[in-house]
Amino acid sequence: MTSNECYSYHTLKNQYKYICSYPDNITLENHNVIKLVSNNPNDIILLYFGGFVNEIKHTLMMKYVSVWDEGEIELRNTKDYNKWMDFTNDSNEPICIGRESDEYRGVRVVIGGSNNHLLFIVYCPNVIDVFDLNKLQHIKRDILPIGHVWVLFHCFVSKMENRTEQMGQKKTEMLLFRCETGLSIEYDEDNNTFQFYTVRVCTTLGRLKYYSYIRVKDVILFFGGHNFTFGAANTVHKYSIRENKWMKFEHTLPIPLYGCAGLISDDDTYVHILGGKNNDNFILSTHMKTEFKAWMGKETEKEKQWIMEEDEKRELEEINSELKEMKQEISAKKLKRQIEIEHIIEHWLRLLSIKKGWIDDFTVIIRYFKPLKIFQGHSDFVDSVQFSPDCSKIVSSSKDKTIRIWNIKSGKEIRILEGHFDDVNNVKFSTKENSKDIQIMLQVLNFSPCGRNIVSGSWDGTIRFWDVNSGQEIKILEGHSSVINDVHFSPDGQTVVSSSKDQTVVIWDVKSGKKIIELENHSHNVTRAQFSSDALSVVSCSRDKTILIWNVKSGTVEQQLDGHNSAVNDVKFSPDGQTIVSCSESKTIRLWDVKFGMEIQKLQWHSNYVTGVDFSSDGNAIASCSIDKTIRLWDRL
Numbered sequence: 253m254t255s256n257e258c259y260s261y262h263t264l265k266n267q268y269k270y271i272c273s274y275p276d277n278i279t280l281e282n283h284n285v286i287k288l289v290s291n292n293p294n295d296i297i298l299l300y301f302g303g304f305v306n307e308i309k310h311t312l313m314m315k316y317v318s319v320w321d322e323g324e325i326e327l328r329n330t331k332d333y334n335k336w337m338d339f340t341n342d343s344n345e346p347i348c349i350g351r352e353s354d355e356y357r358g359v360r361v362v363i364g365g366s367n368n369h370l371l372f373i374v375y376c377p378n379v380i381d382v383f384d385l386n387k388l389q390h391i392k393r394d395i396l397p398i399g400h401v402w403v404l405f406h407c408f409v410s411k412m413e414n415r416t417e418q419m420g421q422k423k424t425e426m427l428l429f430r431c432e433t434g435l436s437i438e439y440d441e442d443n444n445t446f447q448f449y450t451v452r453v454c455t456t457l458g459r460l461k462y463y464s465y466i467r468v469k470d471v472i473l474f475f476g477g478h479n480f481t482f483g484a485a486n487t488v489h490k491y492s493i494r495e496n497k498w499m500k501f502e503h504t505l506p507i508p509l510y511g512c513a514g515l516i517s518d519d520d521t522y523v524h525i526l527g528g529k530n531n532d533n534f535i536l537s538t539h540m541k542t543e544f545k546a547w548m549g550k551e552t553e554k555e556k557q558w559i560m561e562e563d564e565k566r567e568l569e570e571i572n573s574e575l576k577e578m579k580q581e582i583s584a585k586k587l588k589r590q591i592e593i594e595h596i597i598e599h600w601l602r603l604l605s606i607k608k609g610w611i612d613d614f615t616v617i618i619r620y621f622k623p624l625k626i627f628q629g630h631s632d633f634v635d636s637v638q639f640s641p642d643c644s645k646i647v648s649s650s651k652d653k654t655i656r657i658w659n660i661k662s663g664k665e666i667r668i669l670e671g672h673f674d675d676v677n678n679v680k681f682s683t684k685e686n687s688k689d690i691q692i693m694l695q696v697l698n699f700s701p702c703g704r705n706i707v708s709g710s711w712d713g714t715i716r717f718w719d720v721n722s723g724q725e726i727k728i729l730e731g732h733s734s735v736i737n738d739v740h741f742s743p744d745g746q747t748v749v750s751s752s753k754d755q756t757v758v759i760w761d762v763k764s765g766k767k768i769i770e771l772e773n774h775s776h777n778v779t780r781a782q783f784s785s786d787a788l789s790v791v792s793c794s795r796d797k798t799i800l801i802w803n804v805k806s807g808t809v810e811q812q813l814d815g816h817n818s819a820v821n822d823v824k825f826s827p828d829g830q831t832i833v834s835c836s837e838s839k840t841i842r843l844w845d846v847k848f849g850m851e852i853q854k855l856q857w858h859s860n861y862v863t864g865v866d867f868s869s870d871g872n873a874i875a876s877c878s879i880d881k882t883i884r885l886w887d888r889l
Contacts, residue, residue, distance in 0.1 A: 256273055256274045256276070256278060256280055257270065257272075257273050257274070258270075258271045258272050258273065258274060258336065259271060260318075260319050260320065261526070262320060263515075263517070263522075263524050263539070263541070266539060269319045269320065270319070271316070271319055271334050272314075272334055272335050272336060274312075274336055275310075275312075275336060277310070278310055278312075278336075279303070279307070281303075281304070282302050282303060282304060282356060282357040282358065282359070283300060283301065283302030283303065283356075284300070284301060284302045284356070284359050284360075284361055285298055285299070285300050286298070286299050286361050286363065286371075287299075288363070288385070289363060289368035289369075295315065296315070296316040296317070297313065297314070297315055297316070298313065298314040298316055299311070299312075299313055299339065300312040300313070300314070300336060301339075301348075301349040301350060301356070302350075302356045302357075302359055303350070303356050303357075304355065304356070304357055305353060305354065305355035305356075305357070305376075306352060306353065307352065308352060309348050309349070309350040309351070309352060309354070309356070310348070311338075311339040311346075311347060311348050311349045311350075312336040312337060312338060312339060313336070313337055313338075313339045314334065314335060314336050314337070315332055315333050315334075316333070316334055317333050317334060319334070341388050347388045349371070349373070349383055350373075354375060354379075355375060355376040355377070355404075356375050356376075357375075357376060357404055358375070358376060358403075358404030358405035358406070359373060359374070359375040359376075359404075360373075360374050360375075360403075360406055360407075360408035361373050361374075361408070362408055362409060362410050362424075362426050363410070364410060364412075364424030364426070364439065365384075365424060365441060366420055366421055366422050366441055367386075369384060369385045369386045370382055370383070370384060370385070370424065370439075370441075371383040371385065372408075372424065372426060372437075372439065374396070374403055374406065374408050374428060375403065375404070376402050376403055376404040377402045377403070378395055378396045378398050378401070378402065378403060379393065379394075379395060379396070380393070380394050380395075380396055380437070380446065381393050382439065382444075391444060392439075392444050392446075394446045396428070396435065396448065397435075397448050398430070398433050398435065399433075401430055401431060401432075401433045402430075403428070403430050404430075405461065405462050405511075406428060406429060406430035407427070407428065407429040407430070407463070407465045407472065407474070408426065408427070408428050409426065409427050409465070409467040409472060410424070410425070410426055410427075410467070411425035411426060411427060411436075411493055412425070413469055413470065422440065422441040422442055423438060423439065423440055423441065424438070424439045424441070425437070425438050425439075426438075426439075427451065427472070427493065429451075429453055429457075429465075429472075429491075430461075431453070431458055431459075431460070431461060432453050432458035432459075433453065434450065434451030434452060434453040435448055435449065435450065435451060436448070436449040436450075436451050437449075451496070452496075452566060452569075453498075454489065454498035454500065454562055455562065455565050455848065455849070455850065456487065456489065456500050456558075456562075457474055457477070457487075457489045457498070457500075459479050459482075459812070460474075460476075460477030460478060460479055460485055460487075460510075461477060461478055461479070461510075462476075462477055462478045462510040462511045463475060463476050463477035463478075463485075463510065464476060464509075464511075464512040464513055464514040464525060464528070465514055466514040466515065466516050466523060468516050468520055468523075468544055469520065470492055470493050470494050471490050471491060471492050471493065471547075471548075472490070472491045472493070473488065473489070473490055473514070473523065473547060474488065474489040474490070474491070475488055475505060475509070475512065475514055475525055476505055476508065476509035476510050476512060476525075476528065477510050478510035478511070479812070481773055481798070481800070481809055481812045482809060482812075483508065483531040484508035484509055484510045484529070484530055484531045485508055485509075485510065486504040486505040486506070486507060486508045486509065487500060487501070487504055487505075488500075488501045488503065488504060488505065488547070489501070490547060498562060499551070499555060499558075499559065500555070500558050500562075501547065501555065502552045502554045502555050505525070505540065506540065507530065507538075508530060508531055509525070509528040509529070509530065509536070509538065510528060510529055511527070511528045511529045512525050512526060512527050512528030512529075512538060513525070513526045513527055513528075514526075516544065520544055521543065521544060521545075522541055522542070522543060522544065523541070523542050523543075523544050523547075524539065524540070524541055525538065525539070525540040525541075525542075526538060526539055561847075561848065564848065565848045565850055568845060568848065568850060568852055569850070571852075620843075620852070620853050620888070620889045621843070621853065621855065621873075621874055621886040621887060621888055621889060622886065622887060622889050623855075623857055623884060623885075623886055623887075624873070624885045624886060624887040625660075625663050625884070625885040626663075626882055626883070626884055626885075627646065627648075627658050627663060627665070627882065627883035627884075627885070628881070628882055628883075629656055629665050629668075630648065630650040630652050630654065630656065630881050630882075630883075631650075631652040631881065632650055632651040632652035632881060633650060633651040633652075633863065633878075633879045633881065634648050634649070634650045634863065634864070634877035634878060634879075634881060634882065634883055635649050635650060635651060635863055635864065635877070636648065636649045636863070636864045636877065637864045637865070637866055637875045637876065637877040637883055638866045638875070639866050639867070639868045639869065639873070639875060641869055642869075643660065643868045643869055643870060643872075643873070644659070644660055644661070645657055645658060645659060645660060645666070646658045646660060646875050646883065646885070648877055648883050650881075654668055654669060655668070655669040656668050656669070657669075658883070660873075660885065697709070697739070698739060698740050698741055698748075699720075699741070700741050700745045701741060701743060701744065701745045702745060703720065704719070704720055704721070705717055705718065705719060705720060705726065705745075706718040706720060707739050707740075707741060707748050708739065709736025709737070709738065709739040709750055709752075710735075710736060711735050711736075713730070713732040713733060713734055713735065713736060713752065713754075714728055714729065714730055714732075714736070715728070715729040715730075715732075715736060715739055715748070715750055715760070716728050716729070717729075717762070727765050728765075729750075729760055729765050731758060731760075731767055731770075732750065732752040732754050732756065732758065733752075733754040734752050734753035734754040735752060735753040736750055736751075736752050737751050737752060737753060737777070737778060737779050737780065738750065738751045738779065738780045738781055738782075739751075740781065740782050740783060741762075741783075742783045742787045743783060743785060743786075743787050744787060745762065746761070746762055746763070747759055747760060747761055747762060747768060747783075747787070748760050748762060749781045749782065749783055749790050750781065751778035751779065751780055751781035751792055752777075752778060753777045753778075755772070755774050755775065755776060755777065755778060755794075756770055756771065756772050756774075756778065757770075757771040757772075757774075757778055757781045757790065757792045757802070758770050758771070759771070759790070759804060769804075769807045770807075771790070771792070771800075771802050771807055773800055773809055774792065774794040774796050774798065774800065775794075775796045776794050776795040776796035776819075777794060777795040777819075778792055778793070778794045779793055779794060779795060779819070779820065779821055779822065780792065780793050780820075780821070780822050780823050781793075782823065782824060782825060783804075783825075784825050784829045784846075785825065785827060785828070785829045786829060787804065788803070788804055788805070789801055789802060789803065789804060789810065789825075789829075789846075790802045790804055791823050791824075791825060791832055792823070793820035793821070793822065793823040793834055794819070794820060795819035795820070796819075797814075797816050797817060797818060797819060797820060797836070798812055798813065798814060798816075798820070799812070799813035799816075799820055799823055799832065799834055799844070800812055800813075801813070801832075801846065801849070810849075811846070811849035812849070813832070813834070813844050813849060813850075813851070815842055815851045815854075816834065816836040816838055816840065816842065817836075817838050818836045818837035818838040818861075819836060819837045820834055820835070820836045821835055821836060821837065821861070821862065821863050821864065822834065822835050822862075822863065822864045822865050823835075823865075824865055824866055824867050825846075825867070826867050826871045827867060827869060827870065827871045828871055829846060830845070830846055830847065831843055831844065831845065831846060831852075831871075832844040832846055833865050833867060833874055834865065835862035835863070835864065835865045835876060836861075836862060837861040837862075839856060839858050839859065839860060839861065839862060839878075840854055840855065840856050840862065841854070841855040841856075841858075841862055841865060841874070841876050841886075842854050842855070843855075855876075855886060857884060858876065858878040858880050858882070858884065859878075859880040860878050860879040860880040861878060861879040862876055862877070862878045863877055863878055863879060864876065864877045865877075871888075872887070872888045873885060873886060873887055873888065874886040
């Protein structure tokens with residue numbers, strides 16, 4: 253099949269048949285072919301347009317008769333059928349849909365209007381146009397209210413079940429989905445105006461791009477997709493337009509697939525999925541066939557569980573939205589009266605609906621923090637901060653070449669350690685429970701859970717184990733190709749996890765000194781990595797702006813946390829493993845729900861990059877440090 257030829261594919265015979273060739277001056281990439289509505293129900297009129305930005309746009313039309321019907325041979329051989337010709341007006345002048353400056357890569361089109369005479373064209377980065385097929389001109393252009401999201405290869409459908417239903421209607425209603433963005437779009441034909449309304453996208457589909465979709469009856473089915481962390485997906489999702497309800501099916505595609513095309517048979521019986529790419533980015537000659545009714549049955553137990561968890565995620569999103577509206581000014585002094593706080597708590601309890609069973613007590617509900625204290629004393633950037641095991645002190649290190657120990661209750665500095673001739677990048681308290689002294693070690697290091705050993709990472713890419721009592725080096729681990737940024741023992745002390753500038757996270761066996769598994773998915777310097785309290789997961793953060801939660805046993809990514817718009821400098825699990833705290837060069841601290849992989853709070857009080865964060869051992873406080881020379885203490889609300 254050559255690149256500029258047009259074929260018909262027979263879904264029952266699984267065969268292609270040649271129709272015609274495109275004109276030689278047409279580049280067949282990122283174009284769109286749609287079927288127009290004709291006054292003659294026997295006519296099939298196809299419209300072609302599309303193309304990259306800053307390229308000459310072409311608009312072609314074809315009157316099509318079936319190449320599979322032997323009775324139509326004579327009609328097909330006439331000059332007016334089965335040939336791509338210029339789209340022209342009554343004066344035979346070529347009409348072009350789209351300007352040279354328009355980016356029609358991944359463009360999507362809906363046919364609407366009171367006489368099915370309007371083309372609604374949505375294209376990159378955030379534009380919606382209206383083209384009148386009667387007037388043969390653009391009559392409206394508007395900007396979609398979608399922030400920084402670019403619309404390309406998106407889902408764009410009419411809310412009407414068929415084009416006949418649209419006839420005579422002066423209002424055209426449409427739906428658009430792209431990643432985490434959903435819009436309900438209304439166009440008023442009489443006033444030539446748009447109205448836009450937000451539609452929530454389920455979290456599992458929100459991570460995907462380049463999926464196939466079909467609109468059948470009341471539902472939209474989504475097949476496959478792609479995520480830059482997980483690769484191609486084999487998932488199938490459903491959205492009910494009338495119920496505004498999402499579903500992720502337990503059953504999946506036979507193979508992971510993205511960039512495919514979805515079609516529905518004329519009688520709405522079968523769904524056909526054609527083409528697409530796999531995880532290796534290879535183009536596939538795919539043809540999958542499935543009955544539409546197979547996706548319309550009762551939910552399985554697993555699907556019911558997914559619906560329940562998705563409802564919980566939605567409620568967390570609503571609470572997070574309310575917190576943002578309050579601008580995080582939630583403190584007793586601001587609220588003034590205890591009764592007002594109680595009203596907020598009652599409101600959250602109602603939203604979170606305890607009967608769902610995932611909340612056991614009030615301490616689980618309130619995982620939100622408010623600013624409590626500021627510690628000032630360092631004269632330069634503060635690089636790291638950590639709570640003492642008994643939560644009574646904070647230790648910090650700084651580019652002012654000092655280590656400072658602070659009393660949390662009084663907020664006062666109780667000791668300054670000076671004498672270094674260069675920056676102090678990292679500092680840790682000993683975790684040895686019976687230690688009466690404050691033990692300080694420098695550079696990238698961590699104590700073993702028993703307190704007898706130390707693991708350190710260095711600029712030469714090596715990891716070393718040390719005996720605390722003798723100060724002797726016990727073992728050297730080699731395997732990273734660049735600077736070790738962070739290294740931590742697992743809770744049982746049997747393994748360590750390291751992160752490096754070489755973009756990898758490695759889990760090592762302490763006894764043998766050998767790699768257990770190397771975790772690769774970050775695209776930039778991995779700044780921190782840490783085990784969860786049960787040692788089943790590792791969380792890592794990177795200058796690629798992402799946070800990844802890994803399954804230690806399989807080495808796969810379980811969650812990708814997106815939200816920071818700058819390099820992520822530090823990340824920590826809460827002691828109960830349910831929450832993650834992170835900080836970044838966007839001056840923000842963010843809290844994440846581990847189970848759902850979603851942001852639950854953003855703290856913005858530092859005036860410069862936030863360089864480090866830590867949870868207290870009871871999980872009731874967070875400490876943060878920054879280039880703004882301060883340390884901040886955050887208390888659970």
